[in-house]
Amino acid sequence: MKVIRAQAMGMCFGVKDALSTVMMMDYPERATVYGQLVHNGEVLKRIKARGFSTLEESDRTPAVSTPNVVITAHGLSDKERRTLEASGKTLIDTTCPLVSRVHQIARDLHEKGYFVIVAGRKDHVEVQGIVGDLERFAVVARPEDVLVYPSDRIAVVCQTTTPPALLDVLFETISRKNAGKEIRFIDTICGPTRKRQEAVEDLLPKVQALVVVGGKNSNNTRQLRALGEKAGLPCFQVERASELRPGWFYGLDTVGLTAGTSTLDQTIDEVYAALVEMEVSCDATIRK
Numbered sequence: 001m002k003v004i005r006a007q008a009m010g011m012c013f014g015v016k017d018a019l020s021t022v023m024m025m026d027y028p029e030r031a032t033v034y035g036q037l038v039h040n041g042e043v044l045k046r047i048k049a050r051g052f053s054t055l056e057e058s059d060r061t062p063a064v065s066t067p068n069v070v071i072t073a074h075g076l077s078d079k080e081r082r083t084l085e086a087s088g089k090t091l092i093d094t095t096c097p098l099v100s101r102v103h104q105i106a107r108d109l110h111e112k113g114y115f116v117i118v119a120g121r122k123d124h125v126e127v128q129g130i131v132g133d134l135e136r137f138a139v140v141a142r143p144e145d146v147l148v149y150p151s152d153r154i155a156v157v158c159q160t161t162t163p164p165a166l167l168d169v170l171f172e173t174i175s176r177k178n179a180g181k182e183i184r185f186i187d188t189i190c191g192p193t194r195k196r197q198e199a200v201e202d203l204l205p206k207v208q209a210l211v212v213v214g215g216k217n218s219n220n221t222r223q224l225r226a227l228g229e230k231a232g233l234p235c236f237q238v239e240r241a242s243e244l245r246p247g248w249f250y251g252l253d254t255v256g257l258t259a260g261t262s263t264l265d266q267t268i269d270e271v272y273a274a275l276v277e278m279e280v281s282c283d284a285t286i287r288k
């Protein structure tokens with residue numbers, strides 16, 4: 001099968017830096033990773049294999065048993081950091097600088113009196129970290145979530161992995177429903193996410209199906225898949241090569257390949273090799 005790789009895909013600098021910090025840390029058994037370092041099962045396996053304790057995002061509590069706590073690439077509110085430090089923990093911070101930037105912008109505008117709207121998923125750990133230091137805020141994921149807000153000054157930022165087209169719609173809806181108010185819009189989509197989404201847009205007209213490699217709970221991976229689905233292509237999301245099924249590709253000649261920002265190069269290469277080698281019969285019999 002012919003496989004076309006997206007021009008930009010896979011691990012971003014934020015995830016690479018976070019991973020390299022934990023892989024080089026001394027005494028991993030003395031540290032707890034406070035949530036999923038990144039949303040990718042293969043990466044998490046490597047971290048656990050080094051001896052770190054880990055906490056699921058929903059189970060995060062300052063009462064961890066280790067003296068050191070690793071803040072994940074998705075970031076954490078200052079309030080939660082202070083609580084951890086007050087309980088005697090030493091923090092190792094792997095927050096991506098592009099996530100820290102959103103925190104800073106949201107806090108500054110909040111201090112200046114703006115009501116802050118975060119475009120993103122309210123159950124996502126990155127968004128929880130951003131709004132964790134705010135008192136007057138709203139989180140909107142869809143145009144239906146947008147309300148008339150109780151402030152004449154509104155600032156809009158977004159989760160770093162928001163699709164640009166969705167952000168445009170949300171901003172238009174916020175502006176329309178809050179006409180006459182001062183509204184500041186700061187596009188905080190991160191560059192690597194934008195590049196990967198643009199690369200998929202370029203790829204879609206050239207392929208008959210799309211394979212997306214990445215964690216099931218990775219927001220940016222889901223968004224890449226959503227672009228393919230919106231274009232009407234069959235889309236298959238896998239975390240590793242062994243999840244591929246020849247039957248998915250019956251009758252297809254050309255498949256596109258992309259990967260989320262927390263996917264290891266090795267995993268992408270394994271999926272690519274498996275797809276290239278996969279023999280998919282054009283008659284009713286799938287040979288492999």
Ligand code: SF4
Pocket residue numbers: 012013014015073096097098099160161190191192193220261
């Ligand atoms: S996806 Fe963007 S914001 Fe998230 S870690 Fe990567 S570079 Fe940073």
